[in-house]
Amino acid sequence: MGFDAETLSSATETLEAGALTSLVAATVAAPDDVITVRGLSKRYGAVEAVRGIDLDVHRGEIFGFLGPNGAGKSTTISVLCTLVGATGGSAVVGGYDVNSHPQQVRARIGLVFQEPSLDNQLTARENLYFHAMVYGVPRHERNRRIEAAFEMVELTDRADAQVITYSGGMKRRLEIARGVLHYPEVLFLDEPTIGLDPQTRAKVWEHLREVRQRTGTTIFMTTHYMEEAEWCDRIAIIDHGRIVSLGTPDQLKNQMGGDVVVVTTSDNARATRQIEEQFGVTALHDDGTLRIDVAAGAEFVPKLVKALDVEVRTVTVRRPSLDDVFLKLTGRAIRDDEVDQGAATRAMMARRWQGGRR
């Protein structure tokens, strides 16, 4: 398969024309916010995937969108990237409304999808070159930027290999390199590390931080992984299409006010009643344990043990995690098994899809 030069050059012209028009289009967002979302909703038939969300993403930050399967993360990203239209509300990205100025938005963003979207039959370099042409990277700049991108994600020595010979982690890194080739204002990544082993995940993060540092690109990413959410500057927790909390990881954890005490007892139901009676707090049941939010864990534990007439088997005191925040706000945990099941299904679908195309 080769490039169709005519199609590419006309796509480039369209984008460049779009960029010119954009100079005269209205700028709506605040200068330090690169994304402004108000009352955004998206319905697919009877399914309300996104139910009126508000958020502002500051220029240059790594913003994480955290939520369980089906929460509305991909749908929100798709609307912000102009891939699907919203049912209600508004979104401004890079100064342009996604609804009225989709071309201008597209010229200013980079995208890494939930499913890999590289051409397996081409070499990595050809994939990047194709992208550089479509996005109107000036001809004299292309090779230099492509070299720099390969260097950044440490794929220089594999640049001329066919993508089909790449591992999953290498493909992700290549996708990130491609996503920033045209110096987007915002790089959107939908689950950039899903299904990757922890080591490769850490590597992808290293590259994302480097992208931000080198280019000042704002990064908007979705994730299921709590530990990744911890690495973001700010996060929004989304559940059933609604944002249930937004702030820095520390702000969210501080909202919990204090420590989390986790106990297991010989009779959790009885212990729950006694905790409620004695301390006026509700213990949350989670996987055979009781979680209690208290101001000062170390002081609470001796009082707790004294107050209960059931056998206390284990006690742990710790700082709240984002999982605790999620549990408190929604009454359930984001489960890793749920994550992995989703990842496995998607990986299988992606393989089938790619297999079918060959």
Ligand SMILES: Nc1ncnc2c1ncn2[C@@H]1O[C@H](COP(=O)(O)OP(=O)(O)OP(=O)(O)O)[C@@H](O)[C@H]1O
């Ligand atoms: N094209 C579509 N047609 C119909 N329903 C859809 C479509 N895309 C998403 N949905 C539904 O919208 C809801 C939100 O889906 P979305 O893909 O945004 O979730 P997500 O948070 O990205 O989940 P995951 O973590 O599994 O990727 C789900 O109930 C899903 O079934």
Ligand SMILES: [Mg+2]
């Ligand atoms: Mg998704």
